[in-house]
Amino acid sequence: MTTYYSGTVIGAVVTLGLLRRVNIMRSGGAGRHVMGATLATAGVVAFCTMTNPLYALWFVLPAGAVLLVLRVCSQLSSRALCRAGLVLCVGTALGMALRIPFAHSIVATTEDYWHLRDIGASLAYHARQVSDTLATRAGIASLCITLGMWIASIVIALAVVRRGKVVHSFIALSACLGPFIVAVAVIVMGSEATRYLQPWAFLPFLALTVLPGVEFAARGISRRILAWLPARESIGTLRAAGVVGAAIFLGVVCALTMPRINATVSVVDADLRCVTDWVDASGRTGAGLFWTMRAPKAYAADPRQIVQVDDQLHAGSWLANRHDAVNAQVTFFITDADSYPFSFPDASPAGAMDVISCGRYAIHDFYPVVAPLKPAER
Structure with a gap:
């Protein structure tokens, strides 16, 4: 994982949740909510694409494929498929259009990403990367964890799809199909940028969120929090106390850590x-x-x-x-x-x-x- 792609990772995860919301909504008595969720999702897709087109590879492409799979499995209506697909297409197109005013500051061009003649070289390169990773114990451990989590996401997806709940199916299938689709796309692009394969590091873990036990525990925690919240008239006092407590906590942390941090950053190796x-x-x-x-x-x-x-x-x-x-x-x-x-x-x-x-x-x-x-x- 690289930190300069953290915004793209967060954007992909957030949009997954938003698109899940769009998929389960019906236009009956919640028209305004449907429109609000749809516009919010399109806006996030556009912003993420504008800031990093790699978002289209990490999320838009896998999400589109998952939506088609759900439609083939009859878990998603044609109307919901069209709505979600339109959100992805319009948001992505708008994001690319918003990059035009910044063209003079953008170094990378389409040719920098697409090397269709180098598919074989890309496949060989990534195969060597896997081989080199397997040459060390740490590499073997990392690959075992990655593949183990991906296999677990496949098992979870198969179980969830059988239950027929479109919300969970969408997330579970995105978790297991997303990394594979991204890997194939990177090779087809002829790219040798292994950093583009980062969805393998975060997408499979999303499958854990749809496990029955996790969902039950989350609902239980939510109910306890709601029951613990005070009456409306006491919320103002609680907020003030929270702000004061947070300020005191941050002050203590800064007082204890700043001397050490200052000494560390002041030393040049x-x-x-x-x-x-x-x-x-x-x-x-x-x-x-x-x-x-x-x-x-x-x-x-x-x-x-x-x-x-x-x-x-x-x-x-x-x-x-x-x-x-x-x-x-x-x-x-x-x-x-x-x-x-x-x-x-x-x-x-x-x-x-x-x-x-x-x-x-x-x-x-x-x-x-x-x-x-x-x-x-x-």
Whole structure:
């Protein structure tokens, strides 16, 4: 799991609940509620698609497939299918349209995601990833947990579908079919981005929410909470007491933890300090891959002295200030153990460079040769 996709994960889970609500509503005496839930769902779909089109792969595609399965199983009416399908299609289209005004700031294009000629390469790549994961005990454990949870979601889905309750069937089928559909779609796209397979890490767990015992326990807890709530006239006092209590609790937590946090964040590790001290003293501009240079760039006295590039010396365009690369005179590279081999300037072969070791970092200095940076790839 990666944190920069957390919003997409939350959006997928929230929309699953909203679409579940849309599926079970009838237009009889609850027309306004149906319309409200439908508009809310379409709005969330549009917003999530606008912020990250990957949402369409993680949720819209699997949800559409699950709705069709429910219709084939006669658990969902044609009217409900059309309503839910319309919500997904309109919301996704609107989200993509809302990205148009931001096109000048969006680096990735459709061609960056679709490589239909590379389906075989994608399949081979992911097979190697699985093989490499199985080479370690931690990898074996993680795969066993992932596959075990997915198999459990399949068992739960089969049991739930037999009961014929569309609400539970929709969630259970989304939990078990979603990861498989996403995996197939990623391979068909010819993608080698394993991070796109994150639904395997969270969708199967949603099947647990439709277990009879879990539902019964949730209802029991809800009834107890409602019974415990005070009369309406006492709610104001309760809220005030809650705010005061929360403020006191947060104050105590801050008082106990802030000194330790401040001491921790104030310390720069020796390897990083070695790099930043050298860069600051050089007065020159260097470059590095995103994952390598982001920490030195953040701690350098002048962050513009470190430019983000790829291994072919294209100026970086992912989470980068592109202005840093304009007329940049790069005379050194910063690498670490995970860096790809750079295309070093011909006038200064790797053997003739000064290599400054800074622990996990290495600085390859080829001054006075200047590396010719290429324009950023869109």
